[in-house]
Amino acid sequence: RPVVRPLPAGAAPGADAGREWTDNGALSFLAEASDLLAGHTDEDKVASLAGQLVVPRFADWCAVWLRDDDRSRLPRLARVWHAHESHIEELRAALLQDPPPAAPRTLPGRAVACPWPSAGAARDGRTPGAAVRCDLVVGGRSVGTLMIGRAGLARLPDEVLGLIEDFARRVALAVLSARRYALQANISRILQRGLLPREEVAVPGLDTALVYEPAGEGTWAGGDFYDLLRLPDGRWRFALGDVCGSGPEAAVVTGLARPVLRLLAREGYSVPETLDRLNREVGEQARFLSVVYGELAFRDGLVDCTLTCAGHPLPLVRDASGTVRPAARPQLLLGVEQETAYESQSCTLHPGDTLLCVTDGVTERRRGRQLFDDGDGLAALFADCAGLDATGTAERLRRAVYAFAPELPADDLAMLVLRSPAPDEAPASG
Structure with a gap:
């Protein structure tokens, strides 16, 4: 199976850098992601797996928010993953203070640039970088948000943004599938108690x-x-x-x-x-x-x-x-x-x-x-x-x-x- 090599820290963000990220196994990565995400019955496990698939292949860190059907509730920060485990709690604290807003209605499921987390969290060698967020959208409905960051870059290449958007769609489908399974399991338990x-x-x-x-x-x-x-x-x-x-x-x-x-x-x-x-x-x-x-x-x-x-x-x-x-x-x-x-x-x-x-x-x-x-x-x-x-x-x-x-x-x-x-x-x- 081809291996997707992470972009070296400090590499130029031009087209060549984008190809460095995507030409070495992008299709294999998406196929692997679809295979690993499918069939999970717990949405938090889906969020955890999403972070581990992205880091460190495409990002230094990744965070996943999950949103329930009650739009009045704020999204829940379900998973934070960092290439350096010692930075995870610092990153989590910063993201909880400043969660990403939902993407504009005109850009459903599109990766858009967003500020690097505050207080210097998630830095690699105290060097900030580029961060993007992408709503997890399925059937026109957002079930959460995926956010990634890469240190040492002013912006992420367009090729990488497209790859992250494809990946986010797969994560959204897996989250929705896990929720439907959980709903069915809960109905079954209620029925069984009555039967x-x-x-x-x-x-x-x-x-x-x-x-x-x-x-x-x-x-x-x-x-x-x-x-x-x-x-x-x-x-x-x-x-x-x-x-x-x-x-x-x-x-x-x-x-x-x-x-x-x-x-x-x-x-x-x-x-x-x-x-x-x-x-x-x-x-x-x-x-x-x-x-x-x-x-x-x-x-x-x-x-x-x-x-x-x-x-x-x-x-x-x-x-x-x-x-x-x-x-x-x-x-x-x-x-x-x-x-x-x-x-x-x-x-x-x-x-x-x-x-x-x-x-x-x-x-x-x-x-x-x-x-x-x-x-x-x-x-x-x-x-x-x-x-x-x-x-x-x-x-x-x-x-x-x-x-x-x-x-x-x-x-x-x-x-x-x-x-x-x-x-x-x-x-x-x-």
Whole structure:
């Protein structure tokens, strides 16, 4: 990759000097800048990277101001970078005292000369130089200002000004992209808080553990979801589901599913009746939903489980001897056929038995062509968790999912572990 050589201090500011700066890799520099700036999700990191790209290749120092949508607020000095680190704080103090004004409306995104920072800050050998500022403009809107300075020059060559303008446009696009990502991530966090239970996940009398890890940073809410609900008569309902797809449309289905499940359970509908009605609601949204939905009833040290598995990885039960078996039969995804009649299956958790429910972020974790659950891999690993409590079981499975492939999971990861304590164990508290 060609290297852009910085103009020697004291060099003449004529056309030859401009070519010295721009002819030795200017296009390579802009391509590198576009590549490095793209994809950043934090506007302050974009500002920091911009300074490091410019200094010392084209300038002795660089400063970036960021401006939000509230025009009444002054721009924020986000980053100051200097070829000599000992000058950074001095330069910052001077720039805070005398921030650059916005460029004239007639020169949007153009580099214009501006005064060297006051009090002799940012000097190199106490020799002042030339400074320019360039508004960071994208879509006709300024998102900030880039300012650079080079000691020992009366003015910056025109060739360099053009290069800085091209660079500033790339910085502006990266800042706007980072802001949009941050806005989406914030909306997602707000949605996620509203779509999941606020209360602690625990069922009195059972050892309970939950793993819930959305894939990616700042992704849209609306993938996997879970719920636990105590009914007035002491029974419990639980759900672990996965909306097909992502984005706000999937979040709508997630936002629909949990309230409907809760409402119908409180109104006395059975497990299959509840899914019959939710199936019709999901079908009207033109989306699909997989879910394992069940009820827990306690009697004489036993836990009776009523389960329905609709298009979801089958729930598994491990008994005290370590034998693992499916706890339900597979049935159709919700939203495929509105007139589907769902059925439930029953099992009983004896002391020492454990019920495991997972989403396909576990079973379909991929390593090349191999899936985590190929050859009943999940059941084999679950059987090997004998002697572990619910938290230990969940953690061993979680670590195994991550260790299965070198890259991070591309799908949400969720699992619910419900274990009936053995007679010599203290029951879980509510």
